Amino acid sequence: MVTINSENISLNDNHKTVDEIKLLIDRYNNKDLKPNEFKTKLIHYAKKTGFINNTCRKQAWHLLINSPDDSSEEYSEDKDQYKSDQYYEQTRLDVIRTLKRFPPNYSDSERSQLQDELIVIIMKILIKHKELHYYQGYHDICLTFLLVLDELCLPVIDSITMSHLKYFMEPTMEKTRDSLLYLMPLIDCINSECAEYMERGGVGHVIFALPWFITWYSHVLDNLDIILRLYDLFIVSHFLMPIYVAAEIVNYYSDEVLSKDCEMASLHQYLSYLPTEIDDKTWEEIIKRALYLIKTHPPNTLENLNFEWKIKCENIENSSDQLYVSPRFRKDKNKNNNNQQELVKQQSNKLSRIVFWGVTITVGGLAIYLWNHSQAIDLNKFEILKSKNDLLRQENNQSFFFYIVFLLLRKLMNSYSSSTPSSEILFKRFRLWKRQYLHVVIYTSLFWIFLDVFFIMLFSDCTKQVLIPCSSSASLKDKPVLIDVDPIEDSRVRRHPKFQVDKFQDKTQTISQRNNVFNKKKYEKSKKVSSGGFISKWFGSDSESNPSSWPGEGGRAVVIPSHLKEEAKKRFKENQFNIVASDLMALNRSINDQRSSKCKSHEFPPDLPTTSIIIVFHNEGNSTLLRTLTSIVGKSPIEYIHEIIMVDDCSVDREYLKGTLEEFVKELPVQVRILRNTNRLGLMKSRLKGAEIATGDTLTFLDAHIECSPGWLEYLLYEVKKDR
Known part of the structure; x- marks a missing residue:
């Protein structure tokens, strides 16, 4: 790993840099500098320090970006044409949502004016370039240029769109996805340990970095000064420069990444919000490292790096029968380097x-x-x-x-x-x-x-059939451990509750009974009011738990059997997640209760408001959708669920979302209504459609692939009750 010294730029240095940039621009305007020489020096300032303030930045951006002439003939002025465009409504919604939070310290009237200007600018560019397709995040970049350049931003945005952003605006996101996949090979070049750890943890697809890449970090950052500093760098660099910056961000915080649990949820959550924790000084260090990285590994070498990384991933995948358990790495780097991986083989239960x-x-x-x-x-x-x-x-x-x-x-x-x-x-x-x-x-x-x-x-776990063998917890405390996990036997897979209704052997037993989703004794107990006038805490879990050896129980990672790995790869495209792993898990699988002891012992008044739960789904996986319903019913006080409204946003070629789903919901102990859109309306409009027919005291919107924890609903309803 290469470390480049970083020094704070003092206030005097900033003034000196601004004076030098102004002098450089004046010399160019007076024709004392040749265009090539002027542009080279300006690019040097853009990379080294940025343009410091918006006065210099406004002039420099115009001179650096080869913008077309701003003639009225190039851009449409027809407002009716704007509104009839296929992307107008989506653009308007995105702009309104963004301007509610950013930029800060703007009045409502100023935000309204910015909103109208930004929508017109985006529509003019999309109408001019019919081959371009709008994507969510494009408005964030356009807004940044508008804040700096005001009314002069249109030709600059047009030029940047065609030079840097057009790759994100193709009919599909395939090229964007392929470009994003260069991130892991770059991380592997500068920190192979971190790259392998991320791959094992399930974040090798680097979806967490997608908004960084396609919005130039303006969607994830709220500090306008940092955003503009990055824009100074990006407009004079290759369009893949945000990927190099992302690689150095991960590398800079590699110790923190390695300290997280080696599983997708923990790593993805940390990495997604990582840029928001970086200060100005650290950003300058990261930019210097990124410039060095793009110099040593230029964009024309990324294909070879990606090919080598794919081979390395195959080796990692070949050892996928070994479950990588995350260590809590010491922050002391010297101690961290002394940690060695151990292979703890599963001991026989007998x-x-x-x-x-x-x-x-x-x-x-x-x-x-x-x-x-x-x-x-x-x-x-x-x-x-x-x-x-x-x-x-x-x-x-x-x-x-x-x-x-x-x-x-x-x-x-x-x-x-x-x-x-x-x-x-x-x-x-x-x-x-x-x-x-x-x-x-x-x-x-x-x-x-x-x-x-x-x-x-x-x-003791020694007397139970568990995946993790008995060993001293002290010996595993500070070391990464590879636990050898045997593939799941076919008989074990067949024994746990399945989601296919037509495959149940006992046809006389209801679906809710077969999946153990509803405990009537606890439901009756939850309705009893104590002498103090409060309902006892409703646990919402089953008295009979599933065997701990079942896939996914207790929140454990699911190890795909070798004979199902090819199927898992093929079916990944169905929902962009491992649907085979979901199918292997029981619908009522147990998850750890993360609440504190105070939360668990909290009691609620008996007159909490009821709620209508609204779930929108489109081509959702069968087992994930049924597990969502199972989790809601099994982890919620039934008397507070007035109804569940499911909105099918025009799913196609998924027969199980019709007859199978309708048969399943009939067995649930709550009222379930299914609405089916004849045309694709999108998430927000579908939610509004469900809200229109809801009759509960409150509305609760949930995704179609979630699992609830005990106590999730009571606290939400309790907060609503306190405000009434």
Whole structure:
């Protein structure tokens, strides 16, 4: 990893840089500099320090970007044509949403004016270039240019669109996706450990960096000064420069990345918000590193790097039967480098039990032997022995061990006290001990031994069929561990609750019973009001849990069996996630309760408002959608769910979203209504359509691929009640 020294640019240096840029522009305007020489020097400032303030930036951007002449003939002025364009409505919604939060310190009237100007600018460019397709995030870039250049921004945005952004505006996002995939090879070049860790953690697709790339970080950052500093760099660089910056961001925070759990949810969440935590000084360091990286690995070498990375990924995938468990890496880098990976092989469940019971029987046998041995000891015959010959002449040879102990005690006491009578008194007291005292000690020890055995066998994972073998937690605390996981057997896969309704063997049993989604006893209990007038905490979980060996139980990662890996790859395109892993999990699979003890013990008033839960889905995976419904019903107080409204946003070629889904919802203990759009309306319009027919006291909008935790609904309704 290359480290480049970073120094703070002082205020005086900023003034000096601004003066130099102004002088450079004046010399160019006076024709004292040739265009090529002027542009080279201006690019140098853009990369090294940026243009510092908007006065210099406004002039520099115009001179750097070869913008077309702004003639009225090039851009349409027909407002009716704007509104009739296929992208007008989406553009308007995106602009309104963005201008509610950004830029800061603007009045409502100023925001309204910016909104109208920005919509017109975007529509003019899209109408002029019919081959371009609008994407969400394009408006963020246009807004930044508008804030700096005002009314002069249109030709500049046009030029930047055709030179840098047109690759994002094709009919499909394939080229954008392919360009984004260069990120992992670049990370591998500068920090292979971090790249491999991310690949194992399931974020090798680098979706977290998509908004960084296509919006030039303006969608994820709120600091306008940092955004403009990055724009100074991007407009004079290759269009892939945001990828190089992203690689150095991950590299700079690699220790923090390695400290996260090696699973997609944790890594994706951290990486998605990573740019928001970077300060000005760190950004300058990252930019310098990115400039060095693009110099050592220019864009024309990325294809070769990507090819090498794919080969490396295949090697990682070949070891996918080994579940990579994240360590908590030390922040101290020296200690972190000393950590070595260990391969802990899964121990046989039967062997663990044999060894454990063998140790238990041995300890018990030793205790019984000591007890029997104590019966033969006559403590009244103990004498103070002063020579080795006296010891050998003892008639009671069975007490040899105890005599040795007493001799050692006497010698120890004599070493600490020069007076012989004190040691003699001590051993006289030993003679007075009765056999009953020794019996009490032995009986108590035996009792605690068997009590310990009972609790250890009750709570130890060694006696259960689990994927992770018993090992010292201390040995795994600071080290990355590779746990060898056997592929899931076919019989185990077939045993857990499946989502295909027509494959259930017991046709007389309802779907909710087969999937154990609703516990009637707890439901009845939850309706009882305590003497204090509050409902006891509703746990929402099943009394009978699934076997821990089932895929995904307890939130564990699912290991795809070798015979299903090809199917998993082929079906990934269906929903852009591993639908085979979802199909392997039970609909009512358990997930860890992350609430604190105070949250778990909180009680709510009985008169909470009801809610209508609205779920919009389009071509959703069967098992994920049914698991969403199962989770809602199983983890929620049923009396507060007024209804569930499902809006099918014109799903196609998914027959299971019709008959199978309708049969499933009939078995649920709540009212479920399914609306089906005849045309694709999108998420927001579909939600509004569901809200129009909702009759609950409140509205709750959920995605179609979620799982609820216990207590998720009560707190939401409680906050609503407090405001009423």
